[in-house]
Amino acid sequence: MIAKIFWFRPNLLMWTGFLLVFVCLPVVAGETVQSDEKIRVAVMNFENNTTQRFWEDNLGYAAADEFVTQLFETQQFSLVERAQIDSILAEQDFGQSGRLNQSQAAELGKLLGVQLILTGSITKFSIDTKSGGIRSFGVEYSEAESNLDVRLIDANTAEILFAGTGESKVRLGGIRIKGFNFRQDFDRGIAQEALRPAIQDVVNKIVANADAYAALEVPISPAKIVGSGQDGSIYIDRGENFSVTIGQRYQVKRVVDEIRDASGNLLDTITDIVGVVEVSRVLGQSSICTVIEGEATEGDALEPIP
Template identity: 25%
Template sequence: MRKLVVVATLALLSAASSLMAQDTAGQAAPAHKPRIAVMDFDYATVRTSTSALFGTDVDVGNGIARLLEENLVKDGRYTLIDRKMIDKVMAEQNFSNSDRADPMTAAKIGKLLSVDAILVGSITEFGNETKKTNIGGGMWKWGGNGGGGFGKSNTKAHVGITAKLVNIDTGEIIAVEDGSGASQRGGLSMGGNGNSWWHGGGGGNIDMGASDFQETIIGEATKAAVTDLSTKLDPDSGKIGVRTVVVEGIIAGISGSQIVLNIGTRAGIKVGDQFNVLRVTSEIKDPTTGQVIRRLTNTVGVIKATDVDEVSAVCTPVSGTDFKTGDRIKTVVQ
């Protein structure tokens, strides 16, 4: 009897372990993460206050976007496209910064980038709340860095941002999330200790991931707002349908084990994608027009992308041999 009890107990423990393993596996990141592009955030609403803060016009929308990209990559729910590609497409298509928060413009850019969705956003608050203590009572003031008068000012920084995930086929907004952050510390200036920390003069972008910025109270609030937003965006990855992209190209050259294709990231290729290599055995032509209506092929093997730029990809063999320049490649990549 005791033996039966032991066997039954072991069976229950085994079943429990199996269920726990299944549950852990269920929490794993999806095999195919949605591929998105993050546009620079629109900062028109806070442009006046940021210019006063930095002493010049600084593109805080670009800084927010870069910081958000870093967070989303670390969270592991999305695949992020390289920012240089976004800037290049924006320039080629003559899109202005004023278009950065427009869902329809974003959808057009998303199609050119071959992403599953595109994220647009805006900065709704970027400044400070100043509490000035005077004899006989207190006074709250929103805006600048405090200043003048009799008494002592204590500043806390606040940042608010909002983001939209956009379907690139329809321009439909898939999800909307807000992020907000406030500094845990206060000080006499947005720099925390009254010291000058911004030396950008002449405008441009700002590295919000830099330690000297994040050590300021406005940097502390910015980091908190972006963290809040990225945490809220993580579950939204499940709302994005991963697009099926059919990729076709030609082997442009071979050097040893390196096989170079005539297509790259513009066609939707990324490192790790695999391709069937096809060799044309015959072409069927329309007897009346002479146009090729069908190419018959044999599969030579499979290759895998190891290095990719905009217009080409370097691959190595996975299976098969005797690959030749001119062989066609075709696959379905996620």
């Protein structure tokens, strides 16, 4: 009886450990993985659609920064660095940040590996200042009013999952140097303080749906050809980290044309299938392939063949 108990317990632990490892492994299917951690979000710069264009694009930057701060403080969201977003925008020639259509937003989300893209616009912003003082210093109070429109876009489907508004009217106070012109002289701190209540209103609404957003898949950018060998072999950016296996085949997709609007912003790309490659060797984060049909060159995208 003692021997049976002694051997049974390690066996149970072994199976428990196996199940835990199995459950915790990322699931790769159709170039997506399921996320059970923080919700990954990229916050775009907001468009300044106010009538008088108060502080121009700087106001949109301040709104985006405040959204990043407040979402991060909830401890439910993982935010992408601004520099990374700007780099992808420049590389993909999407035009000015923040001014993306739904399709572009979804494509950006795949490249950044996020579940959600947050975009929006400032539809109303004003600061009414009253002041008085002695010599070069003045004590003042100001009333700031702002309205925001915000959208959350699913990076997998380009579907708008949330559309909401935030409104605020807040009294600002403090001592300032006389001669500071709110309309001409941008102050990020004042801008964020003025926008903060409206943004908090929207963030509260987003957090209320956090469980639904957490269930979204994290899109993975398409596999790409990153180089070639002297023997004509092709190198791709997928390996053991994506469960690639020897013999796996990919269609080679190449951009053959682009569609742009009157301002030159990229709307869509037209791709053709130009070849097929087969994996001959799998490494940690890359694989070596052989071209078995058509052609393939560095920069071409790859789509797994089931």
